[in-house]
Amino acid sequence: ETGVTQTPRHLVMGMTNKKSLKCEQHLGHNAMYWYKQSAKKPLELMFVYSLEERVENNSVPSRFSPECPNSSHLFLHLHTLQPEDSALYLCASSQDPTSGHEQYFGPGTRLTVT
Amino acid sequence: TQLLEQSPQFLSIQEGENLTVYCNSSSVFSSLQWYRQEPGEGPVLLVTVVTGGEVKKLKRLTFQFGDARKDSSLHITAAQPGDTGLYLCAGGYYGGATNKLIFGTGTLLAVQP
Numbered sequence: 001e002t003g004v005t006q007t008p009r010h011l012v013m014g015m016t017n018k019k020s021l022k023c024e025q026h027l028g029h030n031a032m033y034w035y036k037q038s039a040k041k042p043l044e045l046m047f048v049y050s051l052e053e054r055v056e057n058n059s060v061p062s063r064f065s066p067e068c069p070n071s072s073h074l075f076l077h078l079h080t081l082q083p084e085d086s087a088l089y090l091c092a093s094s095q096d097p098t099s100g101h102e103q104y105f106g107p108g109t110r111l112t113v114t
Numbered sequence: 115t116q117l118l119e120q121s122p123q124f125l126s127i128q129e130g131e132n133l134t135v136y137c138n139s140s141s142v143f144s145s146l147q148w149y150r151q152e153p154g155e156g157p158v159l160l161v162t163v164v165t166g167g168e169v170k171k172l173k174r175l176t177f178q179f180g181d182a183r184k185d186s187s188l189h190i191t192a193a194q195p196g197d198t199g200l201y202l203c204a205g206g207y208y209g210g211a212t213n214k215l216i217f218g219t220g221t222l223l224a225v226q227p
Contacts, residue, residue: 004156031212042118043157043202043217055212090156094213102147103215105156 002026004106006091012112013081021076021109023091030096032074033103034066037088049074050096081113117141118205118218126224130192135221137186137203145206146179146186147215150199157202193225 004025013019025032034046048056049068063085065077074091088110092103118139127133137146145164149157161170163179163186170177174197176189186203203218 006156009154042219043204045214048212050212056214092156102159102162104159105149107154107156110154 004091004093004104006089006106006109008109009107010110010112012114013078014114015081015083017081018077018079020078021089021091021111023074023076023106025072025074025091025093025104025106027093027104029093029104030071031094032068032071033092033094034074034076035090035092035105037090037108043090046076078111081111083113086111086113118203118216120201120203120218120221122221123219124222124224126226127193129194129225129227131225133190133193133223135188135190135201135223137188137218139184139205139216141205141207141216142183143205143207143216144183144213146183147204147206148177148186148188149202149204151202152199157200190223193223195225195227198223198225 007022030051032049036044036046045058046060047066052068063080067075088108090108091106094103118137121136145162147162148160150160151157161172161177163170163177166181166183168179174191178187190197201221204215206215
């Protein structure tokens with residue numbers, strides 16, 4: 001595997017379900033990010049992790065819970081979501097969050113909340 | 115609030131035509147990146163520009179960073195169907211403990227054969 005991978009690629013869940021999104025980066029980067037991409041809206045930054053420590057939480061509702069067990073893996077745990085949470089969730093990584101701005105994205109998870 | 119406006123929002127052209135996409139803001143950025151995103155995939159980084167007035171070329175794509183580092187343009191020469199996709203600009207800035215990217219509103223390009 002190379003680059004940034006995400007699983008699952010597609011997810012349909014009910015509002016009472018609990019599910020998790022997984023991201024893995026094979027680039028040796030130290031920073032990882034979760035973004036939300038909704039139709040007709042710019043990409044929204046949700047969380048930033050640097051060396052497994054959360055350094056940014058962009059006022060995201062608590063029904064989204066990130067976890068970064070090591071610098072290569074990032075999870076987004078979902079529970080009691082709302083239909084408006086349906087979107088493409090993108091994971092990205094960068095060399096480190098304090099120098100340079102180049103971020104490399106995974107293919108995303110298309111989430112539908114019914 | 116920092117905003118990056120892209121224009122046009124949609125563009126449908128014939129193969130072989132030239133086009134320019136614009137990315138404008140009232141904010142100054144330390145860098146400007148362009149990404150292309152295809153349906154069902156994540157954005158792919160095309161280029162990063164960091165110096166005001168900088169011009170970079172990537173085959174038929176020419177990227178320019180404005181002198182004041184507030185705007186950028188992407189010019190495609192002799193567009194091909196493979197250029198079809200969503201083009202996103204992203205402005206980089208230092209915010210607290212991390213570098214951040216503000217993404218533009220996107221330009222959806224369709225190149226017809």
